[in-house]
Amino acid sequence: MSEHAIAWTVNAHPRRDRVEARTSLADHLRLEVGCTGVHLGCEHGVCGACTVIVDGRAVRSCLMLAVQADGACVTTVEGLAAPDGTLHTVQQAMREAHGVQCGFCTPGVLMTFAALSSDAAKADEQAMIAAMSGHICRCTGYQGIRRAAKALADKAVGSGQGT
Amino acid sequence: MSWRAGPSRRSIALKPAPFDYVRPASVREACGILAEAGGGATVIAGGQTLMPLLNLRMSQPFILVDIAGIEDIQGVSAVPGGLRVGAMTRQADGLTDALLAARLPAMVMALEHVGHHQTRNRGTVGGSIALGEPAAEMPATAVALGATMEIASLRGIRQVAAADFYLGPYMTALEPDELLTGVIYPHWPEGHLILFREVARRPGDFALLGMTGAAVLENGAVARIGLAWFGMGPTPIRMVQAENALLGQALTDIDPDVVARLAVADAAPFNDHHVSAEYRRTVGHRIFRRTLREAFGLKEAA
Ligand code: FES
Ligand code: FES
Numbered sequence: 407m408s409e410h411a412i413a414w415t416v417n418a419h420p421r422r423d424r425v426e427a428r429t430s431l432a433d434h435l436r437l438e439v440g441c442t443g444v445h446l447g448c449e450h451g452v453c454g455a456c457t458v459i460v461d462g463r464a465v466r467s468c469l470m471l472a473v474q475a476d477g478a479c480v481t482t483v484e485g486l487a488a489p490d491g492t493l494h495t496v497q498q499a500m501r502e503a504h505g506v507q508c509g510f511c512t513p514g515v516l517m518t519f520a521a522l523s524s525d526a527a528k529a530d531e532q533a534m535i536a537a538m539s540g541h542i543c544r545c546t547g548y549q550g551i552r553r554a555a556k557a558l559a560d561k562a563v564g565s566g567q568g569t
Numbered sequence: 570m571s572w573r574a575g576p577s578r579r580s581i582a583l584k585p586a587p588f589d590y591v592r593p594a595s596v597r598e599a600c601g602i603l604a605e606a607g608g609g610a611t612v613i614a615g616g617q618t619l620m621p622l623l624n625l626r627m628s629q630p631f632i633l634v635d636i637a638g639i640e641d642i643q644g645v646s647a648v649p650g651g652l653r654v655g656a657m658t659r660q661a662d663g664l665t666d667a668l669l670a671a672r673l674p675a676m677v678m679a680l681e682h683v684g685h686h687q688t689r690n691r692g693t694v695g696g697s698i699a700l701g702e703p704a705a706e707m708p709a710t711a712v713a714l715g716a717t718m719e720i721a722s723l724r725g726i727r728q729v730a731a732a733d734f735y736l737g738p739y740m741t742a743l744e745p746d747e748l749l750t751g752v753i754y755p756h757w758p759e760g761h762l763i764l765f766r767e768v769a770r771r772p773g774d775f776a777l778l779g780m781t782g783a784a785v786l787e788n789g790a791v792a793r794i795g796l797a798w799f800g801m802g803p804t805p806i807r808m809v810q811a812e813n814a815l816l817g818q819a820l821t822d823i824d825p826d827v828v829a830r831l832a833v834a835d836a837a838p839f840n841d842h843h844v845s846a847e848y849r850r851t852v853g854h855r856i857f858r859r860t861l862r863e864a865f866g867l868k869e870a871a
Contacts (some may be wrong), residue, residue: 407587407588408588408590410590422731426587427587427588427589427590427633428583428586428587428623429583430584430624439764448623449621449623449624450620451617451620451688454687457687463690463691464687464691465688465691466617466687466689467618467687469620470616470691471616471620471633473590474616474635479640501861502846518687533686537687539685539686539771540687542774547860
């Protein structure tokens with residue numbers, strides 16, 4: 407059983423941690439870093455609730471070890487909104503499109519949208535909808551989430567539709 | 570969840586059995602660790618299948634060897650006779666690779682069906698191939714396209730044909746001291762036809778069954794063909810009888826129904842908690858017939 411020192415960045419804050427080799431990134435983020443917006447639904451890669459952004463890409467934090475995040479730049483849902491509380495575009499889009507009900511799946515969905523829409527070349531609706539196969543939502547029936555994807559692709563967020 | 574963030578960092582949730590973690594910087598270093606571990610080590614590439622196995626303690630290595638830091642096993646390169654895909658190439662990177670797109674669209678098509686966007690961002694081509702999940706797309710595609718596995722150990726480098734690599738579910742020709750370093754796909758001429766279809770409950774879930782492969786037509790006849798099943802037996806299964814029946818045949822002489830029967834005869838489907846062997850045979854027949862018709866532009870029998 408080995409312990410490792412990792413130097414990494416979480417939500418723009420550089421950090422140093424000691425992690426046991428077998429600790430998952432999701433558990434470490436929730437229990438040590440305090441990012442409880444990282445939701446754990448299935449813990450085997452099926453539901454998508456635990457999705458975070460690692461070095462620009464949406465990945466399952468339950469399918470990664472914390473030690474593997476050494477040197478990485480990690481963003482969780484806590485890192486999306488501006489410090490003054492202004493919502494990130496993807497959060498605003500989900501809000502306007504009523505893409506949220508209980509909110510369990512939402513952090514994961516947001517991180518996938520955020521990763522895809524931050525890269526201008528990939529911010530198309532088809533890519534976002536296809537990536538939604540990696541998220542399970544038991545509440546919304548996905549229609550609000552689809553509308554949010556469309557609004558993001560059309561750059562129509564904050565246009566006053568919805569409330 | 571029954572756990573909570575406790576005052577002591579020791580109280581936190583840990584699911585896998587304890588192991589040591591190492592991140593070698595070279596193939597040689599990795600092979601040295603594997604050799605020394607005498608079977609107690611497990612290689613982690615993208616970890617998208619391994620992590621659940623560790624959590625369930627179905628895999629309990631003493632040492633986890635993370636190969637993500639080894640540079641010469643990443644990326645796609647042209648080699649004499651074909652393309653080499655480094656074992657550590659992330660599936661997402663394979664999907665956007667210009668060489669693969671231009672030279673091996675049949676492989677790219679299969680890659681699109683591996684897991685979800687989020688798991689492809691970490692999952693690797695070599696990881697999927699080395700794991701040997703019978704229902705996975707990558708192993709069957711390697712078999713169908715006639716790929717060769719490039720395997721390293723302290724004893725040297727050896728090559729194994731994909732057709733000889735799979736021995737059973739999750740069982741391959743890899744010895745405990747060996748590392749899959751790359752997969753070499755032979756050249757398939759430009760314009761090769763793609764024969765791919767899979768049946769899954771939800772896009773990205775494990776396929777119930779599927780077929781993958783490529784064909785080359787010359788003068789209205791089948792000049793080259795490579796086909797394999799996944800989810801239709803304990804390993805990927807090359808459709809030898811169907812290939813033999815198709816090779817050299819003029820398109821006008823092909824009866825998709827007859828060939829589909831031969832293709833299914835090559836398979837060894839099983840019952841599991843998803844569907845029965847009978848379902849797999851029936852649906853396998855149908856997807857084969859339809860895929861062949863569509864790829865070859867054959868008319869439906871009246
Ligand atoms: S908790 Fe990670 S995918 Fe479900
Ligand atoms: S809003 Fe409840 S699971 Fe998606």
